[in-house]
Structures are given as structure tokens and as C-alpha cells.
Amino acid sequence: MRIGIFSDIHGNFEALEAVLKYFKDNHIYKYICLGDIVGYGPNPNECVEAVKGLKCPVVLGNHDYVAIGKGDVSLFNVTARNAIEWTQKQLTRENLDFLRTLPFIYRTKQLIAVHSTPREPERWEYVLTMDAALQNMEYYTEPVCFIGHSHAPFFLELDPEGKPQLIRDNPMIIKDKYRYMVNVGSVGQPRDNNPKSAFALYDTTQKTVTLLRVPYDIAITQEKIIKAELPIQLAQRLQNGF
Numbered sequence: 001m002r003i004g005i006f007s008d009i010h011g012n013f014e015a016l017e018a019v020l021k022y023f024k025d026n027h028i029y030k031y032i033c034l035g036d037i038v039g040y041g042p043n044p045n046e047c048v049e050a051v052k053g054l055k056c057p058v059v060l061g062n063h064d065y066v067a068i069g070k071g072d073v074s075l076f077n078v079t080a081r082n083a084i085e086w087t088q089k090q091l092t093r094e095n096l097d098f099l100r101t102l103p104f105i106y107r108t109k110q111l112i113a114v115h116s117t118p119r120e121p122e123r124w125e126y127v128l129t130m131d132a133a134l135q136n137m138e139y140y141t142e143p144v145c146f147i148g149h150s151h152a153p154f155f156l157e158l159d160p161e162g163k164p165q166l167i168r169d170n171p172m173i174i175k176d177k178y179r180y181m182v183n184v185g186s187v188g189q190p191r192d193n194n195p196k197s198a199f200a201l202y203d204t205t206q207k208t209v210t211l212l213r214v215p216y217d218i219a220i221t222q223e224k225i226i227k228a229e230l231p232i233q234l235a236q237r238l239q240n241g242f
């Protein structure tokens with residue numbers, strides 16, 4: 001079975017459409033969404049409706065959490081705060097209700113999916129260091145943990161002796177008795193100096209995880225951001241992916 005795993009759409013409908021087109025063109029019909037469907041971007045309702053339409057597991061992101069009136073907006077920087085306040089006004093009652101149904105964690109025998117960390121998902125910590133990754137790997141027993149939140153993809157492998165290694169191979173092979181943490185990157189606001197939408201493909205039969213990128217029409221999203229009078233930096237950063 002192949003599962004498309006994607007995160008951090010952030011109201012960028014053009015980017016989401018490009019990723020969903022990739023799934024369709026490649027006959028991928030199972031998905032997991034790791035949250036932050038909204039915040040920053042100009043199409044929160046369209047993105048929630050598209051994700052809802054997939055009828056797939058979805059977990060809550062920190063921007064979704066603030067959008068539904070939970071979480072602490074003071075933890076956001078000014079740009080994120082302005083954008084989430086704009087987003088709250090845009091979201092329909094149905095779409096807010098959908099976001100309210102979302103759990104923090106989704107898990108199966110093969111994987112655990114969470115927006116931020118498996119340790120304490122509601123604290124919205126970032127996995128930015130090897131230490132943080134290793135500490136979090138103690139909080140799940142599934143072979144692979146998929147995360148988002150930092151908008152920067154990585155593959156981390158832990159061998160049976162507990163020795164970690166960042167893997168550059170793509171696809172990455174999931175070996176027996178090894179454990180993994182994968183950041184799938186961001187669909188709608190990549191921050192690894194690559195403006196293309198990022199997501200992952202988990203082939204549970206072949207036992208591989210592939211990090212993928214697709215281009216989308218950035219100019220259209222930028223135009224919408226400007227028209228909506230969202231902070232201009234949100235349009236600029238899409239250009240270079242930072």
C-alpha cells in the first residue's frame with residue numbers, strides 16, 4: 001500500500017492542488033494529513049474542504065488549533081498572528097467544526113503521525129536537533145513517525161543499537177528492527193530554500209519512504225495574498241522557500 005503523507009498546507013490552495021494532482025496521476029488513493037491546513041495563506045476554506053474531501057486521517061496543527069480558539073496566539077510572531085486572525089474571520093462554521101474534530105495523533109501498527117512531537121503534541125515543540133529527535137523517539141514504538149511543523153524535510157534512522165543517522169538516500173529503505181522519524185516538509189510554505197511543495201510517500205509493501213517535491217503556480221498564490229491584504233512577507237517567502 002502506498003500512502004501520501006503531507007503537512008503544513010497553510011491555506012495555499014495552488015500548492016495543495018499540485019500535490020493532490022501528483023497523488024491522482026500516480027494512483028495514490030490513501031493519504032494522511034499532518035495538520036496546519038490553515039494559517040498564513042489566502043485560501044483556508046478551500047484547503048479545509050479539499051482535505052475533508054479526501055476522507056483521510058488528519059491531525060491537528062498549531063495554526064488549526066489557534067484558528068479554533070484554542071492554543072495561545074501570543075506564542076505566534078506578528079505575521080503569523082495577523083494571518084491567523086484574518087483566517088479565523090474567513091473560516092466557515094462547517095470548516096471550523098471539522099477542525100474541532102481533529103485529534104493530535106494518528107497511529108496504526110506501521111506508523112505514528114503527529115504535527116509537532118509524539119512526546120507532547122499539544123506543546124507544539126519543534127524537532128530541530130538530534131537530541132530533540134532522540135528524546136521523542138522514546139515516545140513511540142511504531143517503526144516510523146511522520147511529523148511536520150518545521151517545514152524542513154528530513155529522514156532519521158535509529159539502528160537496533162540506538163545509533164542515529166540522518167539518511168540522504170531518497171527513497172529511504174525501512175529496515176526491520178530499525179526505527180525512523182521523517183519530517184515530510186511543507187506543502188504550502190516550504191522553508192528549506194526550495195520553493196516546490198514538499199510531501200512524502202510511504203510504500204508499506206516495498207518498505208520505502210520517498211520525499212517528493214512538485215512545482216506549483218506561486219505567482220497566483222502571491223497575488224491572492226496581496227489581494228487579501230495579508231502580510232506581504234507571506235507572499236515574498238514563497239518565492240525562494242524560506
Ligand SMILES: [Fe+2]
Nearest residue numbers: 008036061149
Ligand atoms: Fe506549519
